[in-house]
Amino acid sequence: MPQQALVWFKRDLRIADHAPLALAAGADAAVALFVVEPEWLTSPECDAQHVAFMRGHVLALRAALAARGLPLLIRVGSVPTVLSELRRVFDFTHLYSHEETGPGWTYARDRAVGKWCRREGVVWHESPQNGVVRRLNDRSGWARRWQQRMDARQVVVPEQFRGISGLDLGTWPDDLVAQHGHADSRPLPAIGEVAAHACLQSFLDGRGARYRRDLSSPLTAEQGCSRLSAYLAFGSLSMRQVHQGTEAKITALKSLGTADARSMAYHLRGFAGRLRWHCHFMQKLESEPEIEFRNIARSYDGLREDAFDWQRFEAWKRGCTGYPMVDACMRSLNATGWLNFRMRAMLVSFAAYHLWLHWREPGLHLARQFLDFEPGIHWSQMQMQSGTTGINTFRMYSPSKQQLDHDPHGEFIRRWIPEYGTSAYPKPIVDEKTAIREAKNWLYGVRLTAGAKAEAAAVQKKHGSRKSGLPPSGKRRRATRHSDVPRQASLFADEGLS
Ligand SMILES: Cc1cc2nc3c(=O)[nH]c(=O)nc-3n(C[C@H](O)[C@H](O)[C@H](O)COP(=O)(O)OP(=O)(O)OC[C@H]3O[C@@H](n4cnc5c(N)ncnc54)[C@H](O)[C@@H]3O)c2cc1C
Known part of the structure; x- marks a missing residue:
């Protein structure tokens, strides 16, 4: 039976290292979908800046996917209803998406989508998006699993899809957004996958050189922190891309062997640890949504x-x-x-x-x-x-x-x-x-x-974390020899992980 794939984008608005896209590339026919959900627009956490940032990402993604022959449809409504309507014009057999650790309304929505798929006989395949482990029974070994996922090869997404043409693409619902009071956003950072990579690169190429020292003061943190969090939250970068880019940079710096390079490698090691914190904290909500x-x-x-x-x-x-x-x-x-x-x-x-x-x-x-x-x-x-x-x-x-x-x-x-x-x-x-x-x-x-x-x-x-979150004591002692990093132990101690 021919496989017809629908890729459902949520907070994973990129092409690179995107498992659902790679799976859909093998299908006989494929379409991508983003749903603007009223539950999101009316949720108490939603703000105009989120909506504007999302809009920019979705439209940039639509253009990038179109170049690969995959149409990205925009629909408005609750997801099961949207899926039912879409199925009348595109009889998809498989739904591909990333796992999401979201607020309560997304949890309820995912359960409704699961029910819909079972009723309709659609296979729903969810891929992990980061280091968060679904249905985790025991925190022991979590850090090792995180490391394995982050070190795994990035997913290669093919250049061409067998996309279906002729479907109504849909538009971003600016009127509805305005009705919910989300029309005017405060200024936003540069939007999209290319901008996200540029931000990572500028951090690894220089801004991060004094990271541990810069991160605590609001004066220095603005430049000296990576500023990647929004890109990670909207998925225009994957955590694996950030992790692997950072590790590669640390290795390159170490091989240079100069004092400056060693110092920067030390600072970037502190940054790399925070990437694990990201998933460590998300795991708590995944394991206990209440x-x-x-x-x-x-x-x-x-x-x-x-x-x-x-x-x-x-x-x-x-x-x-x-x-x-x-x-x-x-x-x-x-x-x-x-x-x-x-x-x-x-x-x-x-x-x-x-x-x-x-x-x-x-x-x-x-x-x-x-x-x-x-x-x-x-x-x-x-x-x-x-x-x-x-x-x-x-x-x-x-x-x-x-x-x-x-x-x-x-x-x-x-x-x-x-x-x-x-x-x-x-x-x-x-x-x-x-x-x-x-x-x-x-x-x-x-x-x-x-x-x-x-x-x-x-x-x-x-x-609780099975690791302290502190760098090993040997490393800590060695690192304090750098004259520009005097306070790193206390930085970690009072912001510690558990
Ligand atoms: C009350 C409170 C609420 C927070 N809410 C959020 C949130 O909604 N979204 C969010 O991404 N971060 C949140 N953080 C964590 C942290 O403040 C931000 O991740 C960080 O300031 C983002 O800036 P950056 O990307 O430049 O961080 P960097 O210092 O460059 O760190 C790189 C990445 O590591 C991760 N990270 C860094 N610090 C932490 C941390 N303490 N806990 C978990 N992950 C971390 C983030 O993914 C971050 O983007 C919150 C912290 C506090 C105290």
């Missing part, structure tokens, strides 16, 4: 929920808390759609401990602000930085210490808070000492109970 909505450690239920102060929340969202480092970071994020890791953690720590806000609403606000919103990383990090995982130390960032360490001359603050230092800038909305003392009392009041301790052991078993 953590998008409820505490990872149930012992912490009820601690903050009823105390939610909407006025404090509004001040935090707008960058008007009276804590300049917090406000500058929030305003910068709201304007640009990106912030470095440490400052993201500080924003959440401030919401969770200083303002005593439950993580869900702050998490939704940040999800809309982060162009790179990746649910598995996001919700795991929100909980980790809010102290509700049961297994992580409570990381209470002091905004003034962060300011001292990472913006000592107030450059970043003045850039984002023009009224700083005048009477127009608000007074602190909470007293830091009191807030932190109370937060500690409440949190340790739970953590030290027998129930919380028992639960922590179970959480560690299910989600």
